[in-house]
Amino acid sequence: MNPVLRTEGLRKAFGGIVVSDNVNLSIAAGEILGLIGPNGAGKTSLFNLISGVLRPDAGSIFLNGERIDSAPLYKRARMGIARTWQNMLLFRTMTVLDNLLVGPRDYPGESVMRLAFGRGALRVAEAAMRDRAMGILGRMGLEQTASSLVVDLPFGQQKLIGLARTLMNDGPLLLLDEPMAGVEGAAYETMQRVVRQEAEAGRAVCVVEHNVSFIRDLCSRAVFMANGKILQDGTVEELIASDILTELYFGV
Amino acid sequence: MDYLVTIAVLIAIYTILATSYNLVIGYGGLSTVAHPIFFAIGAYTTGLLAVHVPFIPPLGNVVLGMAAAVVASVLLAGSALRVSGDYLLIASLGFQLGLLQLLKNLEFTGGPGGLSAIPSTIVGPMRGPIFLAICGAAALACVFAVRAIVNGPYGRAISAMRDEELAFTALGRNAMSMKIAIFAIGCGMAGGAGGLYAYYFQYLSPDQFDVLASAAILTMVVLGGMGTAFGPVVGAILLLAIPQAITFLQLPPSIMAPTQGIIFTVLVLLFLYLRPSGILGGKA
Numbered sequence: 109m110n111p112v113l114r115t116e117g118l119r120k121a122f123g124g125i126v127v128s129d130n131v132n133l134s135i136a137a138g139e140i141l142g143l144i145g146p147n148g149a150g151k152t153s154l155f156n157l158i159s160g161v162l163r164p165d166a167g168s169i170f171l172n173g174e175r176i177d178s179a180p181l182y183k184r185a186r187m188g189i190a191r192t193w194q195n196m197l198l199f200r201t202m203t204v205l206d207n208l209l210v211g212p213r214d215y216p217g218e219s220v221m222r223l224a225f226g227r228g229a230l231r232v233a234e235a236a237m238r239d240r241a242m243g244i245l246g247r248m249g250l251e252q253t254a255s256s257l258v259v260d261l262p263f264g265q266q267k268l269i270g271l272a273r274t275l276m277n278d279g280p281l282l283l284l285d286e287p288m289a290g291v292e293g294a295a296y297e298t299m300q301r302v303v304r305q306e307a308e309a310g311r312a313v314c315v316v317e318h319n320v321s322f323i324r325d326l327c328s329r330a331v332f333m334a335n336g337k338i339l340q341d342g343t344v345e346e347l348i349a350s351d352i353l354t355e356l357y358f359g360v
Numbered sequence: 361m362d363y364l365v366t367i368a369v370l371i372a373i374y375t376i377l378a379t380s381y382n383l384v385i386g387y388g389g390l391s392t393v394a395h396p397i398f399f400a401i402g403a404y405t406t407g408l409l410a411v412h413v414p415f416i417p418p419l420g421n422v423v424l425g426m427a428a429a430v431v432a433s434v435l436l437a438g439s440a441l442r443v444s445g446d447y448l449l450i451a452s453l454g455f456q457l458g459l460l461q462l463l464k465n466l467e468f469t470g471g472p473g474g475l476s477a478i479p480s481t482i483v484g485p486m487r488g489p490i491f492l493a494i495c496g497a498a499a500l501a502c503v504f505a506v507r508a509i510v511n512g513p514y515g516r517a518i519s520a521m522r523d524e525e526l527a528f529t530a531l532g533r534n535a536m537s538m539k540i541a542i543f544a545i546g547c548g549m550a551g552g553a554g555g556l557y558a559y560y561f562q563y564l565s566p567d568q569f570d571v572l573a574s575a576a577i578l579t580m581v582v583l584g585g586m587g588t589a590f591g592p593v594v595g596a597i598l599l600l601a602i603p604q605a606i607t608f609l610q611l612p613p614s615i616m617a618p619t620q621g622i623i624f625t626v627l628v629l630l631f632l633y634l635r636p637s638g639i640l641g642g643k644a
């Protein structure tokens with residue numbers, strides 16, 4: 109089967125620091141890939157390259173077989189690359205619902221022309237978007253937070269809203285940057301369940317995570333990165349059994 | 361009576377300027393000082409066309425003035441924003457100063473003496489009230505257009521962009537074209553205000569579009585409440601009415617002139633300390 113995402117010889121350097129060194133990665137539909145590595149390994153940078161925040165120095169990126177590495181950030185989102193951020197980047201002056209409503213690939217409020225001349229169609233599109241947003245919040249048990257400001261929610265729920273906003277983009281690829289950092293209790297369970305459901309629905313998911321038990325519970329395949337290089341790519345069991353993780357997390 | 365009508369027309373025109381400036385800096389978060397120069401582009405375009413191309417109807421001239429302001433604003437924002445958001449502030453100042461020099465030195469714009477003898481279009485005893493009705497309607501239209509823009513889904517996108525531009529862009533929104541659109545709408549409104557101004561006063565002087573005008577419009581927006589729909593209206597009324605009220609005190613000119621300056625400065629400082637979000641803004 110053709111992978112949803114494939115990178116070939118991806119390379120990026122900041123001055124002397126190589127954050128992506130000949131990275132060849134592929135993710136299939138329905139798969140949850142774990143991306144593990146020490147701080148500064150280049151995990152977020154890889155997400156930035158794939159989503160279009162950064163331009164690679166060399167190499168290519170394919171989404172469903174189509175080469176996308178010259179498309180700007182906003183176009184890649186419309187092609188269906190949805191991502192979250194390590195530091196969330198929520199719209200902090202806005203309500204939970206409004207945060208979600210900015211997320212769809214085809215946003216009805218985008219054009220002033222439509223605002224002036226297409227108000228009927230705009231209302232219909234808005235209503236459909238609202239239903240979709242409430243549905244996603246419902247899956248997370250967060251409907252009652254819809255009209256709260258995001259900044260008024262507890263941290264774990266803010267992380268969930270970051271995911272919910274991204275899920276408004278119904279594209280084939282989902283990139284999650286440390287979704288579990290600082291999340292515990294009910295939010296942890298919800299996060300795990302929703303990510304699994306997204307993969308079951310056929311999305312290709314890639315999760316950067318330091319929480320090894322989260323990776324073990326969720327992923328079948330995991331990639332280990334350090335200094336911009338992929339050092340191991342295999343099953344989670346293989347990764348856990350290898351010395352790499354032990355060295356990283358237990359300093360042996 | 362004529363005098364009061366003139367003040368009211370000025371209030372309507374400055375309401376358009378302050379409201380559109382508020383859209384650009386208050387809602388759009390785009391830092392620019394050059395708003396008066398788009399006012400000037402509209403005013404001079406309309407004025408020159410009215411003088412030299414008699415067959416275009418007045419409304420057509422005003423629309424062409426707006427169009428000229430829109431084109432200039434897209435060129436400015438399109439090039440400056442590509443560098444960075446902060447760069448727009450510097451570029452707008454350079455643009456304003458450069459264009460002012462041009463207006464002062466070109467023969468056909470009337471040079472430093474200004475452009476005069478713009479045809480009246482409306483004559484007779486009702487001239488003032490008719491102009492007031494037109495300018496008042498235009499001002500209302502601007503206030504409600506801006507309100508419609510910032511309240512709906514477009515406004516939601518604008519505030520998301522202001523909050524987190526990177527996340528906004530990564531959701532598939534084109535922040536650059538949205539900024540240029542906001543800038544162009546605001547500057548187009550200023551250009552339209554310029555056209556109305558040219559027809560009413562029939563005379564334009566380059567000095568009235570300098571950085572002092574920038575400061576006056578900014579003060580209106582800040583006093584009334586940046587990022588509120590009706591704040592700029594309140595700001596425009598206050599800033600234009602207070603000096604007139606002071607005139608009624610009949611102070612000698614030597615006291616009069618500095619008094620106005622002092623009152624504005626004190627007002628701005630007071631507001632910055634006591635009510636930074638303006639009269640109509642929520643408590644900070």
Ligand SMILES: Nc1ncnc2c1ncn2[C@@H]1O[C@H](COP(=O)(O)OP(=O)(O)OP(=O)(O)O)[C@@H](O)[C@H]1O
Binds near residue numbers: 125
């Ligand atoms: N825009 C940038 N300019 C310069 N250096 C950068 C930039 N972005 C990242 N880096 C550097 O690249 C390296 C990799 O950073 P990156 O954020 O990709 O690591 P990471 O694997 O996500 O780490 P963490 O687990 O701490 O999030 C770091 O040394 C970082 O300082």
Ligand SMILES: [Mg+2]
Binds near residue numbers: 151152
């Ligand atoms: Mg990171």
